[in-house]
Amino acid sequence: MAELVAGFLLPHVPLIKSSTAAAPAxxxxxxxxxxxxxxxxxxxxxxxxVIIIGSDHCSLFGSxxxxxxxxxxxxxxxxxxxxxxxxxxxxxxxxxxxxHIIDTGLVDGIDWSVSRNLLVDHAIMIPFHxxxxxxxGQRIIPVYLNAGGDPALPSWRAARMGESIAAxxxxxPGDERxxxxxxxxxxxxxxxxxxxxxxxxWDRRIIALEEAGDLAALIAIADADIxxxxxxxxxxxxxxxxxxxxxxxxxxxxxAYEPVxxxxxxxxxxxxQSAAA
Amino acid sequence: xxxxxxEQVMWDVSRDGxxxxxxxxxPGDFLAGYRLDAQEAQAIASxxxxxxxxxGINPMLLMQxxxxxxxxxxxxxxxxxxxxxGQARKADHG
Numbered sequence: 389m390a391e392l393v394a395g396f397l398l399p400h401v402p403l404i405k406s407s408t409a410a411a412p413a414x415x416x417x418x419x420x421x422x423x424x425x426x427x428x429x430x431x432x433x434x435x436x437x438v439i440i441i442g443s444d445h446c447s448l449f450g451s452x453x454x455x456x457x458x459x460x461x462x463x464x465x466x467x468x469x470x471x472x473x474x475x476x477x478x479x480x481x482x483x484x485x486x487x488h489i490i491d492t493g494l495v496d497g498i499d500w501s502v503s504r505n506l507l508v509d510h511a512i513m514i515p516f517h518x519x520x521x522x523x524x525g526q527r528i529i530p531v532y533l534n535a536g537g538d539p540a541l542p543s544w545r546a547a548r549m550g551e552s553i554a555a556x557x558x559x560x561p562g563d564e565r566x567x568x569x570x571x572x573x574x575x576x577x578x579x580x581x582x583x584x585x586x587x588x589x590w591d592r593r594i595i596a597l598e599e600a601g602d603l604a605a606l607i608a609i610a611d612a613d614i615x616x617x618x619x620x621x622x623x624x625x626x627x628x629x630x631x632x633x634x635x636x637x638x639x640x641x642x643x644a645y646e647p648v649x650x651x652x653x654x655x656x657x658x659x660x661q662s663a664a665a
Numbered sequence: 666x667x668x669x670x671x672e673q674v675m676w677d678v679s680r681d682g683x684x685x686x687x688x689x690x691x692p693g694d695f696l697a698g699y700r701l702d703a704q705e706a707q708a709i710a711s712x713x714x715x716x717x718x719x720x721g722i723n724p725m726l727l728m729q730x731x732x733x734x735x736x737x738x739x740x741x742x743x744x745x746x747x748x749x750x751g752q753a754r755k756a757d758h759g
Contacts, residue, residue, distance in 0.1 A: 446729050447729065577724075578724060579723075579725050579728030579747075584744075620724060
């Protein structure tokens with residue numbers, strides 16, 4: 389039986405890689421230290437499979453097709469963006485477990501969309517580059533939840549998807565040690581008039597809820613309120629909700645938080661600690 | 666004659682460099698291939714960012730199209746236009 393042994397919440401801001409020097413040196417140092425800590429913990433927990441929950445930014449999915457939720461079940465490449473500062477490459481994937489998550493979802497009432505040849509954007513690529521790539525042998529399962537397009541996935545559905553993912557991991561007959569990453573956020577406005585501002589007060593309210601493990605309160609925050617206070621990018625806390633729901637009873641331990649206007653985002657790094665921890 | 670055709674243009678130019686180039690080179694000719702009314706075509710051709718945003722175009726899609734047509738180095742201009750008055754009508758746009 390596979391086991392979900394670790395969970396983390398972290399940003400996937402592309403400017404961290406494409407405009408590294410734009411941020412003050414002290415903040416850069418603390419952000420990279422946070423990435424390094426997560427990568428080290430993945431190693432220490434002997435994780436071999438990392439489920440990365442991200443969201444598109446009208447790069448993969450636009451006007452023609454907007455899947456509410458999607459899993460890469462075959463080959464995975466990235467990044468899509470030629471400005472990210474990373475060479476396009478094949479990413480190590482786990483098609484069999486990804487397919488098992490799909491099949492479990494169909495029983496659970498989750499109609500996952502599927503990509504058998506997925507070209508990922510920075511939402512998957514940034515976490516992969518900074519926390520998975522340093523650990524040879526770790527494979528990823530990329531998951532996209534629609535937080536950027538209208539209609540956005542309801543947060544309660546994101547939680548249901550997290551529960552289904554966890555059930556799939558538990559019922560997988562292999563002995564994989566799995567981690568789940570809820571990526572994105574915190575406050576940021578993408579393509580909007582307030583792009584470049586960070587709402588640190590809002591970010592710290594969300595962090596406090598995650599530290600308390602108050603999933604219900606996070607789910608209850610209306611999308612309209614998130615949009616007004618923290619920007620369209622902050623809807624990515626749905627990915628956090630998904631990861632937290634996969635580890636019921638977990639509370640987040642704050643690793644680092646940096647408000648970085650130069651990277652247009654509040655960057656929060658948390659470890660999800662299970663109730664038994 | 667709806668937001669959907671505008672979105673299609675945004676999506677096409679942001680995904681296909683050749684289409685972005687065609688739109689830059691001869692926007693009138695390029696946009697004639699879409700079901701756009703005169704005001705919509707003008708808003709796109711002039712990159713009336715505030716107006717297009719007011720019509721409800723996804724800001725992420727709008728920025729992707731801007732980056733494809735003008736370039737990511739001009740993001741300050743994008744934001745200046747986003748914060749300026751829109752030329753296009755602000756009424757509900759179905």
